[in-house]
Amino acid sequence: MDAGSLSSSGTLKTRSRYPLQEQFIQRKSSKENLDRFIPNRSAMDFDYAHYMLTEGNKGKENPDVCSPSREAYRKQLAESLNMNRTRILAFKNKPPAPLDLIPHEMSTYTHDNKPAKPKRFIPQSSEKTLDAPDIVDDYYLNLLDWGSANVLAIALGSTVYLWDARNGSTSELVTVDDEDGPVTSVSWAPDGRHIAVGLNNSEVQLWDTSSNRQLRTLRGGHRQRVGSLAWNNHILTSGGMDGRIVNNDVRIRSHVVETYSGHEQEVCGLKWSASGSQLASGGNDNLLYIWDRATASSNSATQWLHRLEDHTSAVKALAWCPFQGNLLASGGGSGDRCIKFWNTHTGACLNSIDTGSQVCSLLWNKNERELLSSHGFTQNQLTLWKYPSMVKMAELNGHTSRVLFMAQSPDGCTVASAAADETLRFWNVFGAPEAASKAAPKARAEPFSNVNRIR
Numbered sequence: 001m002d003a004g005s006l007s008s009s010g011t012l013k014t015r016s017r018y019p020l021q022e023q024f025i026q027r028k029s030s031k032e033n034l035d036r037f038i039p040n041r042s043a044m045d046f047d048y049a050h051y052m053l054t055e056g057n058k059g060k061e062n063p064d065v066c067s068p069s070r071e072a073y074r075k076q077l078a079e080s081l082n083m084n085r086t087r088i089l090a091f092k093n094k095p096p097a098p099l100d101l102i103p104h105e106m107s108t109y110t111h112d113n114k115p116a117k118p119k120r121f122i123p124q125s126s127e128k129t130l131d132a133p134d135i136v137d138d139y140y141l142n143l144l145d146w147g148s149a150n151v152l153a154i155a156l157g158s159t160v161y162l163w164d165a166r167n168g169s170t171s172e173l174v175t176v177d178d179e180d181g182p183v184t185s186v187s188w189a190p191d192g193r194h195i196a197v198g199l200n201n202s203e204v205q206l207w208d209t210s211s212n213r214q215l216r217t218l219r220g221g222h223r224q225r226v227g228s229l230a231w232n233n234h235i236l237t238s239g240g241m242d243g244r245i246v247n248n249d250v251r252i253r254s255h256v257v258e259t260y261s262g263h264e265q266e267v268c269g270l271k272w273s274a275s276g277s278q279l280a281s282g283g284n285d286n287l288l289y290i291w292d293r294a295t296a297s298s299n300s301a302t303q304w305l306h307r308l309e310d311h312t313s314a315v316k317a318l319a320w321c322p323f324q325g326n327l328l329a330s331g332g333g334s335g336d337r338c339i340k341f342w343n344t345h346t347g348a349c350l351n352s353i354d355t356g357s358q359v360c361s362l363l364w365n366k367n368e369r370e371l372l373s374s375h376g377f378t379q380n381q382l383t384l385w386k387y388p389s390m391v392k393m394a395e396l397n398g399h400t401s402r403v404l405f406m407a408q409s410p411d412g413c414t415v416a417s418a419a420a421d422e423t424l425r426f427w428n429v430f431g432a433p434e435a436a437s438k439a440a441p442k443a444r445a446e447p448f449s450n451v452n453r454i455r
Helices: 046-054 068-080 103-111
Strands: 130-131 144-146 151-154 160-163 170-175 181-189 194-199 205-210 213-219 226-231 236-240 243-247 256-260 267-272 280-283 290-292 305-309 315-320 327-332 340-341 347-352 359-364 370-375 381-385 392-394 403-408 415-419 425-429
Touching: 144 181, 144 403, 144 415, 151 181, 170 194, 170 205, 194 226, 194 236, 205 236, 226 267, 226 315, 236 267, 236 280, 267 315, 280 327, 315 359, 315 370, 327 359, 340 359, 359 403, 370 403
Parallel strands: 181 226
Antiparallel strands: 130 425, 144 151, 151 160, 160 170, 181 194, 194 205, 205 213, 226 236, 236 243, 243 256, 267 280, 280 290, 280 315, 290 305, 315 327, 327 340, 340 347, 359 370, 370 381, 381 392, 403 415, 415 425
16 A cells, blocks of 8 residues: 555645746856866877977077078978977867768768668756645545646646646636545546546536536545546546446436446546557556456446456556557556556556656657656656666656656647646656647547536
């Protein structure tokens, strides 16, 4: 069992900072400490320098020994051997000598057919940092999500804030009553306009962010807090502390259409595959389940497709691979520390990597074969892995407490991370590939088209 909430109940502390206010860090001027000059030894000729200091000036010191003919001979020899130099210390490299070992025609042909790939640059620091006061330090919750309309939602205590990435503006969506809060999960619908808000009182609220109004409240699916949410078109799947997983059809009044029973403790991770055919769920019982949507039943609890018991701690971090539909990555808590890869058709574990620290969240790069993980004790870092070798490409440090939540921008380039240190950081870790500049695909059909504020 992983460390849970440090402030999930009781009175929240008084805010000392304005939510989502940008932090400005004092940086040293690049013009400081420019009085130090270090000679470039590779550009120096020490043999010539030694000659000039010892033998080169003997003729000038004793003019009787140096005849005019000998002096003329010395100058001609110096010109031939490129010895007419006056600088001994050098602060720049020598210009490279021209070298054309390959015919021009052949080199042109080679470059045209095999263009050099630019070297990948991964910034080691966050490009923006926002304050996130009162964020609940609870490993089992899911308090951050980035919608398809490029608006990021974050729950701070009992309030849900929206941060528009297009202009940097911040707005408050809802503040729930103390007896209902704090907010325990947030999840954007595929259309980027509607959002689901899970509460500590077992209810789920549905909001239209364009008009800033509540559409309905989903009740009766759970008996305890709702810590995880996942959308599959018009189906909103919720996971609770009671171990239940519920499929809610948000278009109809009797919204509970299917249930999944298997977890014995809190469901803290939920992710639908891109095709919507499989659901992965992770729980505080150290179990990972794969559910098949085709076998879901409205009359009885659905039987799982795979029950996976390899993790030895809570399974919260889940991520479906964008380039291989049946590949799932999962991460274990502080007693496990492993990232595991699964073939969800067969249930086979393909690989397991011990990261050395609590795995809080996982995200795939949409444009390259890379995986990003966020961690808790001891380094509280983000780690970028090359798949499938799982070689570390970079470690991103900056957070001073465990990095509980991550969310990815719609273009797949920027990652937002929220940590228990009450900061929200933005990382340009996945770069800006050509694919990101293309027009974004249209959002799926609006899941609330038939809803008229059902309560």
